[in-house]
Amino acid sequence: MKQIVSTHNLSKRYQGKYCVEDLNISVEEGEIYGFLGPNGAGKSTTLKMILGLTRPNNGIVSVFGKEFNKNRRLILSQTGSLIESPSYYGHLTGLENMRIVQRLREVPEKNVMEALKIVRLDKQIDKKVNQYSLGMKQRLGIAMALMSFPKLLILDEPTNGLDPAGIGEIRELIKSLPERYGITVLISSHLLTEIEQIATSVGIINNGRMMFQGSMAELKDKSHSTIMIKTRNNKLAQELLYSKGFYSMQRGDSLVFENLMDEEIIQANRSLVTANIDVLRIEENKKSLEDIFLDLTGKEKSL
The missing domain is CATH 3.30.70 (Alpha-Beta Plaits)
Structure with a gap:
């Protein structure tokens, strides 16, 4: 299988203390990779380093087989992400927010409605985002990340704060992406039960260190x-x-x-x-x- 994301000894220190230390992640093409760990384990920091939003103190990030530092624009043009919480203009409609991202990412017009249909917001496009529920805002954030139909989608705790119905919707959406659109998904969560239902492989992080990495089947084998x-x-x-x-x-x-x-x-x-x-x-x-x-x-x- 082709590696989509890999890190080698990725490390980040804040005030002399490691929040991510010597982390080696391997995400293969077509996977839904669940990045698991308690709150404060270093998940968001790791994803920010993979996306170039935070500079590592040590280590190498490669995406699509290319070193990130030397191929930043090319990699980001094929990557969609939603880190922490979606950014939007509340006084604008869902469609107006999508159009802003469309212009920034220079994607075709047809992608806008297609992405909104995937997240089932195509009937709410003329409603101001301030009037959206929390779940609708999360789905809008995912639609923005999906608009360019990237090869890689990185989602940081996308079900945070959602009710059970909203969690179920996001889960089914994510599960469909590799098969329907050929998108590899890297998703972080502190909820094992959530990742268990969608991930094909997992990495478990604690105190900035990788404790386990492998397929869901390999993790289940540990339950002797x-x-x-x-x-x-x-x-x-x-x-x-x-x-x-x-x-x-x-x-x-x-x-x-x-x-x-x-x-x-x-x-x-x-x-x-x-x-x-x-x-x-x-x-x-x-x-x-x-x-x-x-x-x-x-x-x-x-x-």
């Missing part, structure tokens, strides 16, 4: 299951099963076993019953993606 067995005499059960080759840890009122296959669970249960140790409960405990995210980013951090 444990088996918990509760008996009337856990100490005796643990000793017996250890002698049979089953290693366990005591957690609360249960014994916890890692990576047991079904046949091994049957054997362990049979050994306990044969030794007249009453088995009260056997249950599987599988880490959710939320648990994995919290493990990677630190449970004390707010999401």
